[in-house]
Amino acid sequence: MTWRSALPALVTLALIILFAAGLKRGDPGEITSPFLGKPAPALDMADLFAPETRISGTELSGSAYVLNVWGTWCRECYREHETLLQIARQNTVPLIGLNWRDDRARALAYLQQYGDPFARVGSDPNGRNAIDWGVYGAPETFLIDADGVVLHKHIGPITWSIWERDFLSRLQPQPARTAASTAAR
């Protein structure tokens, strides 16, 4: 009979543990990309600097790259800009910019004023590419390996420690594998 009287307390405790675990799981608003570990979606955008040239995913594949979604209207993008420049200086992997729902002239002025970290930048004025990549806010940053597989997606502004922890660490085994596969060929 004693265990019965303890039952409500036990159930309550179990619920508390369940809810605490749920709260610890992090931001539920942050959506895990369905592309992780899968081939990158198609990319086809006009070059920001030369609108008649296209930047396509097929053209970018063959080596790893980072796709950064940004806009001049996005204040958090401004916040991460210094880190992007730092990443560009380090020169381990090319940064590809996706200028999302933006005005071309404003985007060009922004890059001129704050510096251009991108190897290539494309514009996506109507958000077609962004939808294909499951983008729902800016900034978002994707890491794509040499085989065109999405290794990681970061939501929100990137910092140097995030870059080292989530991006560089995933890039490290890359050269070894490509070396091995070229040797095998």
Place this chain on the structure above:
Amino acid sequence: MSERLYRPCSTSRALGTVLAWFCVAWSFGIDTSTLDDPGLRARYEVLIEELRCLVCQNQTIADSNAELAVDLRTQVRKMLVAGRSDDDIRDYMTDRYGDFVLYRPPLKRRTVALWFAPLVGFGLGALALWRVVRRSQRAVTPDDGVARANEPT
């Protein structure tokens, strides 16, 4: 989440509230008029009520006027006009945004608990209630030992 800035939410909170009211007012006049075919328009209205706006996450893309919701609605319309089925459109969205984009999550191994936990909870509650009721009933029935002891012999 609060760290991130989205285009429609990039204004200060006070201004955001004002804008939100405008959005609400504005959303009553959503651009369904661009679909002339009444059949397509009916399907369109059902679909946009089922899809979540990922920027203002507790709104459907029908309710939200975040720019992403506008883009997603345009995409739904385009696909409808192109003759794609409702399932094609739902698949298109889940391929890109995951199941979270659907207000009605699909029944999968991962969502079994989501779908059936309420039912199990209801069942357990009903069982507990039934037992309590039965016990209290038995306490007052005349053929109960205690009750009979009180009867005159």
